[in-house]
Amino acid sequence: MTEMTINYRHLKNSSLPTWLGLVVGSWVGLAWGSLISAPVGIGVGVAAGSAFGGFLAVPLWGTLWGLVGLGSQREAAARQHGVKLLKEDDPLAQRVYALAAQLGLKTRPWVAVMPHNNAYAIGASADNALVVIGQPLIDSLSEDEVDAIIGHELGHVANNDMRRMGLARSFQNSLVWYLGFSDTLQRWGRWLLTWLSELFVLRLSRSREYWADAIGAALTSKEHMIAALEKLHNGPELSEFERQHARLMFRGVAAGSLLSTHPTLEERRAALQSQAYLNRLPVLKANISTLQPSTADLPKIEEIAYAKE
Template identity: 75%
Template sequence: MTDIKVNYRRLQNSSVPTWLGLVIGSWFGLAWAGLLSAPAGIGFGITAATAVGGFIAVPLWGTVWGLIGLGKQRQSALRRHGITLLEADDPLAQRVYVLAAQLGLKTRPWVGVMPHNNAYAIGSGPDSALVVIGQPLIDTLDDAEVDAIIGHELGHIANNDMRRMGLARSFQNSLVWYLGFSNTLQRWARWLLTWLSEFLILSLSREREFWADAIGAALTSKEHMIAVLEKLHNSPPLGAFEREHARLMFRGIPGLLFSTHPTLRERRAALNSERYLKRIPIRRQQESLPLEPAVALPNVEDIAYAKR
């Protein structure tokens, strides 16, 4: 395997532009709620004072509770998603560590296995990230294809995609909380009041998949990434767990406006044209890099799960 190292520092991984977009989206939601409630004082009863207060409260709540939620996300997933954490000397964990080092990450993520035919990464950042691979993928794909999936999930970590998507949902929830909707009505209120944000978030989700595919291809090859996408496209339909967490998954809900992921055709075309792959900052070296534990890995003090 060629030693390909991604220049992590040059990745466009700042979540600040996304945060600013979410602030503007929350303001739009408040203005839209006020417009709906204006005729004869009906609707949601949004007064000018309520709307103005929300311009500060909703972004503040969305940011604070979003970051708190991200900090608890890994432990929550371990309790609820049927994940088995792997020891540091497990062969699959070692492969994740090597690919993480190639990507330039300074910490090793936690690594887990789940029973679902999918994969995902969660956490507030590289220091708290968890990479989860489905046992069916390990059993049916070859090593290079599993590495492509690992590279894709590490790409989400490197690009701060978990923080982007976590803040996006938190901002939407903060708006409906602020307007006093019950838990039962929050889902429908979110669509009614934050429809612009919802479409933008879904668009962001699809865009981040293209970038993660490109990083996975950079760490392996575009042929391996395409092969994985084609195989999973022909897999059984998504289960209830996968659909519930589709925005996190390697394989989500493809389609147009209401989809979390691009279609197979779009992802394959993006990889073949190298539209995103050409924009990944890569440093290449000539020597081979075997996927073995002896490859230069971070020191123990840099391991994420040593920082408990």
């Protein structure tokens, strides 16, 4: 096991700042949309009044729908994504548990395999998480590279990224849905806010990948994290399933544009090499830059080969 342990309690993993930002953002969007959509001659008070109901409704709907959806996300994914859930004594599950404990997580996530050359994590919180690893990764990557990817997905769990992204998407849907009920706001305001909110969600998605990469690197090494990224980047094209759920995936849409779900390979590699995020992780023991971690105590990849069936 590595001699470095991330200080889980000091991770900035609260979703409250994200929620507050979404509430304020929805209010600003409603006020702005009402003003630019108001017909010529309508007063500012009338225009603002058309959005007033949304100042309560949008945050309420966004929060409620988001939390309800997240609460059933793990079970829905297990039913609908075609994954194979593993038993607790499975070697791959044991590797995930060991890395989760090393990270400081107090509960064990569900673990599953899938036929796609990717990985993802899903669930409302660390207590309700599912980590899915693609069988092609197990077949083609080294043990440390697989661990780096597992660590990346556990990083999303530890950072509460699933809740952040779920709330962001729910608030976006609630805002657009509410605007559709207003004769005033459903014009240009609705169209523009739909795109602006989409760009915000995608930007949030890209930013969270850097932190998850850093945690994966901290649990293994930045070299293994970079190697895993490069091998997946040079692998097969994304499947339809991977594109449909690109925001969840370890490797998503990374075209280097505002519409990308993930940073490009070059951007992720540069962030790891410079340790821009690694050096900002709270740790309990040694300095990250001097570590030579080992995963010798974890179950071997060869013991997981059974899943090739």
